[in-house]
Amino acid sequence: xxxxxxxxxxxxxxxxxxxxxxxxxxxxxxxxxxxxxxxxxxxxxxxxxxxxxxxxxxxxxxxxxxxxxxxxxxxxxxxxxxxxxxxxxxxxxxxxxxxxxxxxxxxxxxxxxxxxxxxxxxxxxxxxxxxxxxxxxxxxxxxxxxxxxxxxxxxxxxxxxxxxxxxxxxxxxxxxxxxxxxxxxxxxxxxxxxxxxxxxxxxxxxxxxxxxxxxxxxxxxxxxxxxxxxxxxxxxxxxxxxxxxxxxxxxxxxxxxxxxxxxxxxxxxxxxxxxxxxxxxxxxxxxxxxxxxxxxxxxxxxxxxxxxxxxxxxxxxxxxxxxxxxxxxxxxxxxxxxxxxxxxxxxxxxxxxxxxxxxxxxxxxxxxxxxxxxxxxxxxxxxxxxxxxxxxx
Numbered sequence: 506x507x508x509x510x511x512x513x514x515x516x517x518x519x520x521x522x523x524x525x526x527x528x529x530x531x532x533x534x535x536x537x538x539x540x541x542x543x544x545x546x547x548x549x550x551x552x553x554x555x556x557x558x559x560x561x562x563x564x565x566x567x568x569x570x571x572x573x574x575x576x577x578x579x580x581x582x583x584x585x586x587x588x589x590x591x592x593x594x595x596x597x598x599x600x601x602x603x604x605x606x607x608x609x610x611x612x613x614x615x616x617x618x619x620x621x622x623x624x625x626x627x628x629x630x631x632x633x634x635x636x637x638x639x640x641x642x643x644x645x646x647x648x649x650x651x652x653x654x655x656x657x658x659x660x661x662x663x664x665x666x667x668x669x670x671x672x673x674x675x676x677x678x679x680x681x682x683x684x685x686x687x688x689x690x691x692x693x694x695x696x697x698x699x700x701x702x703x704x705x706x707x708x709x710x711x712x713x714x715x716x717x718x719x720x721x722x723x724x725x726x727x728x729x730x731x732x733x734x735x736x737x738x739x740x741x742x743x744x745x746x747x748x749x750x751x752x753x754x755x756x757x758x759x760x761x762x763x764x765x766x767x768x769x770x771x772x773x774x775x776x777x778x779x780x781x782x783x784x785x786x787x788x789x790x791x792x793x794x795x796x797x798x799x800x801x802x803x804x805x806x807x808x809x810x811x812x813x814x815x816x817x818x819x820x821x822x823x824x825x826x827x828x829x830x831x832x833x834x835x836x837x838x839x840x841x842x843x844x845x846x847x848x849x850x851x852x853x854x855x856x857x858x859x860x861x862x863x864x865x866x867x868x869x870x871x872x873x874x875x876x877x878x879x880x881x882x883x884x885x886x887x888x889x890x891x892x893x894x895x896x897x898x
Contacts, residue, residue, distance in 0.1 A: 508577050508580055508581065508592060509558075509577070510557075510558040510559040510562060510576065510577065511557075511558070511559070512558060512580075512592055512593050513591075513592070513593050513594070514552050514558065514580055514589060514591070514592060515589070515590045515591035515592075516549065516552060516553055516583070516588055516589055516590060517532060517533075517534060517587075517588055517589070517590045517599075518533065519531065519532060519533075519549070519588060520533060521546060521549070522714075524540070524717060524788060525717050525788040526788040526818070527540050527541060527542050527543070527788070528540070528541050528542070528543065528545075528546045529713050530546075530549070530588070531713065531714070532586070532587055532588055534587075534599060534601075534603060535587055535599070535601045535602070535603055535604065535605075536603045536604055536605020536606075536710060537586075537587070537601070537604070537605075538710065538713040539586060539588075540790050544565060544568075544569045544572050544574070545579065547565065547568075548561060548565060548576065548579060549583075551564075551565075552580075558576055558577075558580075561576060562574060562575075562576040580592075584597060587599050587601050604710075605691075605710050605711060606691050606692045606693035606708040606709075606710055606711065607691050607693070608691055608692060608693045608694070609682050609686060609691060609692050609693075610691050612682065612683065612686045613686075614686055614687060614688070614689045616683075617683040617684070617686040617687040618687040620683055620687075621680075621683055621684040621687040621722060621726060621729075622687065625684075625722055625725075625726075625729060626721065626722055626725060626729075628729070629725055629728065629729040629732060632729070632732040632733055632735075632736050633732050635736050636732060636735050636736055636739060639736075639739045639740075640739075643739075643743065646739055646742055646743075646760065647764075648757065648760050648761035648764045648765075648844075650843065650844050650847040650848045650851070651847075651851070652754075652757040652758060652760070652761045653666055653758065653761065653848050654851065655750075655751070655754035655755075655758070658867070658868070658871050659852050659855060659856050659871055659874075659875045660871050660874050660875065663875070663878065665755070665758065666758055666762070669755070669758050669759055669762055670762055673731070673734070673759070673762050673763060673766070674704075674705055676730050676731075676734060677727040677728075677730055677731055677766075678694055678705050678706075678707050678727065679730065680726035680727040680728075680729055680730035680731075681707035681709060681723065681726045681727050682694070682707055683726065684722055684723045684726030685707075685709055685711065685712065685723050685726075688714075688715060688719065688723075690711040690712070690714065690715075691711060692707050692708055692709060692711070693707070693708040694706070694707050694708070695708060707727075709723050709724070712724075717785055717786075717788070720785050721782055721785055721786070724778050724779075724781040724782045724785065725778065725782060727778055728767070728770055728778055728779075731763050731766060731767065732763075732767075734759070734763060735759075735760065735763040735764075735767075738756050738759045738760055738763070739760065741756055742756050742757075742760070761844075765840055765844060768836050768839070768840055769837075769840070771833055771836055772833040772834070772836050772837050773793075773826070773829060773830065773833045774793075774830045774831075774833050774834055774837075776793065780792075780793065783826070787819075787822045789819045789822050789823065789826075792822070792823065792826050793826075795819065795823045796823050796826045796827045796830055799823055799824070799827055800827050800830070849879065849882075852875050852879075853875070853876070853879065856868075856871060856872040856875040856876065857872060857876065858872075859871060859872040860872045860873070860876070
């Protein structure tokens with residue numbers, strides 16, 4: 506299909522909303538959202554008005570002398586994005602399915618609004634401050650790697666920890682779901698991965714319908730639930746309930762899990778909840794990609810995304826993000842060296858000697874499961890590293 510400045514272009518019905526710096530364009534048929542600068546929006550509006558493309562290009566060149574205007578190239582990009590309906594009367598077949606979330610509409614918006622409203626973010630920061638003060642005033646509440654080991658049998662410890670992680674994950678995602686339902690919008694939950702870990706993610710695509718300030722609450726909703734549960738758990742640890750060894754051990758496991766997850770959220774070299782807040786506040790919606798593009802000039806093993814563009818005025822933000830990118834890698838190292846590796850070492854130190862026990866000894870099978878679990882962990886780690894290298898290539 507050949508496009509010229511004499512072509513007649515018909516676009517799909519698009520929803521355009523002004524954001525902090527640029528504009529958000531929604532394609533309702535596919536449920537996709539795109540960020541575009543003012544010059545692109547003006548071009549779209551002129552095309553929709555039926556103005557001749559040649560005149561549109563000439564006037565845009567005159568109005569935006571610093572911009573590189575190529576209307577034919579722009580229209581070709583719009584076709585790739587699925588925003589063009591017809592070219593010279595020829596219908597453009599849209600192969601994309603609507604991937605926007607449609608779930609959880611049964612959750613009452615009125616109910617969700619009780620928990621997530623304009624007071625939620627201030628309460629979130631108060632909870633965060635309360636938890637920090639609790640750790641400072643009562644250092645014995647700080648988690649240590651040995652909190653994982655409640656029982657003598659390592660299998661029971663890992664199963665209990667896995668159950669707590671799952672329950673906390675469900676509560677976390679419920680926070681995101683309730684937050685977006687408070688605005689009457691749908692959401693879906695899908696599985697993804699971070700490093701070698703399988704995680705659940707709530708699809709908040711429809712958050713782009715909301716103003717910038719309202720989106721922050723959606724991204725912080727899961728952490729709000731985490732901090733709420735953490736504050737309750739810390740309080741319970743200081744009551745008589747902690748005198749029961751099993752209950753005290755479970756409370757310590759919850760604190761351990763939420764403490765690690767809070768640090769994890771600060772690891773903005775991954776697309777965590779705090780990363781999305783950072784993107785939203787700065788309005789740099791390709792912050793990670795632009796950051797990697799900048800860092801790849803000095804660090805060869807960081808892959809460069811050649812399809813991303815840093816808009817005018819974003820260079821300083823990208824530089825600052827690059828610094829915090831490496832700081833957050835350091836936070837991951839803290840989690841690994843102070844929690845994961847000591848836990849792994851202690852489990853192997855405790856269980857491997859039992860491999861010499863007879864088959865009818867339960868500790869022999871405990872050792873088999875833990876060693877097998879460790880091997881599986883290492884296989885997943887190697888697979889994750891190899892997959893990352895392939896994606897870089």
